[in-house]
Amino acid sequence: MAPLLEIKGLKTHFSTDDGILQAVDGIDITINRGETLCVVGESGCGKTVTAMSILKLIAMPPGRIAAGEIIFEGRDLVPLTSNQLDEIRAKEIGFIFQEPMTSLNPVLTVGEQIAESLRRHENVTRKQALERTIEMLKLVQIPNAEGRVHNYPHQFSGGMRQRVMIAMALACKPKLIIADEPTTALDVTIQAQILDLLQDMKERFGMAVMLITHAMGVVAETAQRVVVMYAGKVVEEADVDALFADPGHPYTQGLIRSIPRIDLDSAHKTRLEAIGGSVPILINPPVGCRFAPRCKFAMDVCTDKEPLLRQIAPGHRMACHLGDTQLGGAA
Amino acid sequence: MSQYVLRRLMIAIPSLLGISLVLFVVLALAPGDPFSELATNPNVPPEVQAALRARFGLDDPIYLRYLHWLNAMLHGDWGFSFVSRMDVDTLILQRLPATLYVIGSAQILALLIAIPVGVYAATKPYSLFDQVANTLAFVGFSLPTFFTGILFILIFSVTLDWLPFVYTTDIKATGIHYVLEMIRQAIMPVAVLGLFQAASMTRFVRSAMLDVIRLDYVTTARAKGLGQAKVIVKHVMRNAMIPVVTLIALQMPAVFGGAIVTEQIFRIPGIGSLLISSILSNDTPVVMAVTFVFACLVVLFNLIADVLYGWLDPRISLR
Amino acid sequence: MLDKELRSMIGDVKDGRMDRRAFIQRLAAVGLTAPMANQILAIGGVAMAQSPNPYPPTKRGGGGPLKLLWWQGPTLLNPHFATGTKDQDGSRVFYEPLASWDVNGHLNPILAAEIPSIQNGGLSADAKSVVWKLKPGVKWHDGKPVTADDLVFNWEYASDPATACVSISTYSGLTVEKVDDLTIRIKFNDPTPFWANAFVGAYGCIIPKHLFAEYKGGKSREAPNNLKPVGTGPYKFVEFKPGDLVRGEINPDYHMANRPFFDSIEMKGGGDAVSAARAVIQTGEYDFAWNMQVEDEVLLRLEKGGKGKTLYAVGGDIEFIAVNFTDPNTEVDGERSSLKTKHPILSDPKVRQALALLVDRDSVKKAIYGRAGRATANYLNGPEEFVSKNTKWEFSVEKASALLEEAGWKAGADGVREKDGKKLKLLFQTSINGPRQKTQAIIKQACQKAGIDVELKSVVASVFFSSDVANPDTYSKFFADIEMFQIPMTQPDPALHMRRYHSRNVATKENKWQGPNFPRWINKDFDAAIDAAETETDPVNRAGLYIKCNDLMWQDTVFIPVMHRLAVEASANSLRPALSGWANQTDNLQDWYREG
């Protein structure tokens, strides 16, 4: 059946004084109903901008969607005005932000901030909205929900606030949840609880989840399918097992190798491996493959021709000249 | 909360006493004489002026006059004006309505202009509207009120002859006609004063809004599909207005102080013109009464501002 | 003029061979003013002409509201406490005197049945007693009859020092006896040629005994009626807000027929002179504006397209520059400008004359006062008979420079003259007011041309005219070289005006700088002339003495008169206010009416 969300050739650019920043430069991502897709990549590779572009949450100006389509249930969201998009925001697509400490309005009670999206999208009375809110808070395992619904954000811990954010995103039972690094700001123990909670919610409501993270551990634990992004482009896309078992793109390999391993005894003595250099500035991106400067297997072709996504196994695509038979390139 | 308020009020009493002492000393030391008009009048022998000064205790030592004033004040006797020999409190109460009416409505007009313009300019930073609003704000507070006042009179009263420019407190009409006449004669002073205050207020509202508009929870609100207007009003303004509300509270005493210049030009019998004429004629009891009430209002509205801040921003707990 | 000739003329008038008008013209030719001439006639046994102000209206009221603008609003409504003319104007709306001076110097009877004169037995030949008769049937606003007791009470009330009245000097040196219910006799301690002072004019307003009796003396301030006047005037009290508003309504049983013309009166205070002029002349929002201290050019402009005009009344007010005869910069046992010192620069008469030559009266008149000022060399400019004809003024930088050269002040390198090491530098102070600041600028420039460096200083009025001992900036302390301000003449008589500069009145530390002789000028001839004039009953000699005093001042350049200032008012074209140079603006309020 048709995928829930299809992003085709998305380009989001930001006009800055030094020139046009091409944060997202032609992205193709698809999410099927009920699927958990992880988008992974270093910070600055454009994954958050992609997510924000879906619901046009980026500040326009200076940002703008230069090209591409975002098809959600067969309807392209790009030409929609902000008001039209409001029907979809939170109702169809929920959003969980990265920074719980600052993503809740400090002067409104937690309950009010959840109830207001309920009242906006479903014609419910104030009383019903409050009941539904308490119900949601119980769902996300916030103790004494009836009491705490009237508390203010500063009376909750980081983990609790993220639970509130999740409750808020799920309030209207959207079909897709975009979680932008939901656990980055939390410490590890809370991280696991939040991810489990997300997983339970997904099964309970049968919704799709687009999880954005830079931690490969989170990917391994939650994702069904993975998209690896680098410098504004998708470099590899595969099922999670295939990706970890047989990473195609050198960047993906580097990412996997940089995960600290406790199960291998050899890991104790060796230094952790890291990929040298850092993400390039996307004001005037280099020609050819953007990972070339940091890639061990860089070939001449890599710096003059941009590799396109090509199928290297069923459901496994990658954008790299390595092993590209048509080229006949040397190893 | 009430425990905090009580404690603050307890502190206010000694501080007001201190302020009243300093005020009294400043006024007593300032040169000048309420009976100056007698000086050049040959009909009046100099002894009369000296006798009057003695009778009103102007030549006593300062601390004596302060104690005398203080205990009279505690008995509710605010003393009488040397110039008009009228009890000071009746004099002030007589002029209060005109001040509250004109200066109060100017302050309200200022808010009615400043908040919408400031908010709208902040939502569209560096847009045409924002630039125009900014420039008009600069025009507003860079021209002194006595200049704009006279300009208004020349345009609306003299050439166009639409509006009277002498403010009178006794209007013969009643009912709706009275209200109309009251509005007609207040348009110019309120406009002059209101635009001047609106100017600096607009800039403040705009910068307060700009600080809030780019914070994360505003993006969260937009992600909830609430619509631009609701996001701005319910989420952005609700936070941005906290410093603005405190500023308004702090400017309230100025309403009582009246606007010396505007009242002078439009002949509004307000507290401002009473204050300036008393100062220039060295009528110490009146000046002392007005400035003391002003000091009480300053301390009171400081407290109100802090309480408002605590009430509006849940993060601040008033211990 | 020979006394003999004058006495024969009085005889002719008395026998009807010469009519009154011819007599006044003859006297005016000789320099005797109308008010004085009238009094001569009165003393000379001829009754004062009782020509009331022209008043054509034939019925009382119906004139609608009378709206007045006093840019200094009245602050209290008890004539005896009036600190400024503004308070007298406010009180005069409700209270009335026995008589007041009208426009051409006649005594206009108000509460009095007639004007006392030798003929009707009111005046004693030796000018030591006067009998006033009250108009019968006059009632206070609250219905009580006005009797001689009220008059006697006003004398007791005002002369009692504990009441601390401003009108204390008007009622001192005399006693008031009740002759019968409607008549009183005033006995002067010593002969008073100018007898028309008590119960006359602004200071002569009468307050009701039955309301103020218990508030005589120390408790005078607590009288409730201080703020709610009950008088005999043409308008009854309605509302009073100090400094802002005085309102009255028509007095239905006013004691003069067909008066007052207007149904209500509103006197609005506040603002400044220019906007008051605009409100009357340009927009016509008000009918009358008081005391137009405004540049003539502005008034001329307003009158062009306006609905009003300016009115002028000739009095005796003089704007002058006073010269300090003592040294303001050296302190002798704790007193600056003390009599024990001599002014290092200005004690040289040549320098003072040079200074007098540098006052460009034409420019001051043209740029500032215009129709409201007359250039003059006299300190005493009114009444007519006291105005000296033997003084003259001149503006010439060359003559002044020559005089300074003669006096040994040689031009220094920087254009400022010096003499044995001292620079010719003067401190010129005045009170803060637009026209005065401009006059200072004009004089400063002329002085600069002649090599005198003038530093200007302007002091807040309430500080400049204060009698606060600790304040260094008062005019009576005179801690400057020259100072300029105006002394008004409140009576058509020079006695008060000239007596100030007697050497016994010099302002010193002992008398707490209360002495009115602030230039610290000592002149024996002047003292002798003043003492003689005090008791001189013969009007012609008296006039001659005061003219001599004025000339002495001119020769010694004690004062450099700048402008003989006229009273300027703004009035709507249709209004007919009864104004007089010798009285306050509302002294004849009952005769105001509107025409067309």
Add this chain to the structure above:
Amino acid sequence: MAGLTLASPSAERGVYSPWRETWRRFSRHKLAVVSLFLLLILILAVVVGPFIWRVKINDIDIVAGMQGPSLSHPFGTDDLGQDILARMIYGGRISLAVGLAAMLVSVFIGTLVGALAGMSRGALGHGLMWLTDLFLSLPQLPLLLLLIYLFRDGLKQVFGPEGGIFILIVLVIGGLRWMPVARLVRAQFLSIREKEFVEAARALGASPVRQVVKHILPNALGPVIIAGTIDVAAAIIAESTLSFLGLGFPPDTPTWGRLLYDAKDFLDIGPHWALFPGGAIFIAVVAINFIGDGLRDALDARRVI
């Protein structure tokens, strides 16, 4: 902006000093640059003017009174025939100096008191706030009368008649406007003091003074600059209001405020007399405010432009 990458082709930026960075961000604000230019012209005209336009400020020529702008008098003449351009140049120096000096005084005292009150936790804070309340309720005029009366002669001996009054006016206007700045700075300090980076500095052993100067103050500058620039306008206007009431500079010192005051009655006869000083005040104030806007944006690192 991301850091450097060895191979990144974008131009080598090199280390730039914070002030060049501030200037780069400041120059982004077009109006601020224009205003800076305008202000410099004004200051230049006022300082160099007298050497070019030689006419004396008090040449009285009654006949030539109240004339509009003409060749001999580019700004026209006032009612005494004095040349307005010369008076504007002479007065401009004082008006601008009073405006800027008063602003500096009020900002300096305000920041000092605000910082002290903000940093202190105990009685000092309350004491300073009492002092602020006291000054807020002091009526400006009688205090001015008193100060003039007490200090004028002393200052006159030392600095000469005009210098003495200048210092007095600056101290009074500046000395009575620092309270809002103090309250603003205190509020900023109370919130910034709790921020993590200040705690970090404290943890590193920074002395309170260093914390204030290095960390808290730069972050509190934004609103202070705005208050400062508004103060310049208020100071120039306060000086003119003092002339309105006849206090302030001696009558023959034609500051812009006094010119405006003298001209207000002749607005319909000779509008030029009021418009030139009014215009000059307006240009100076607008320029200073736009510069303030530009400065605040330039110094506020968080604001991405």
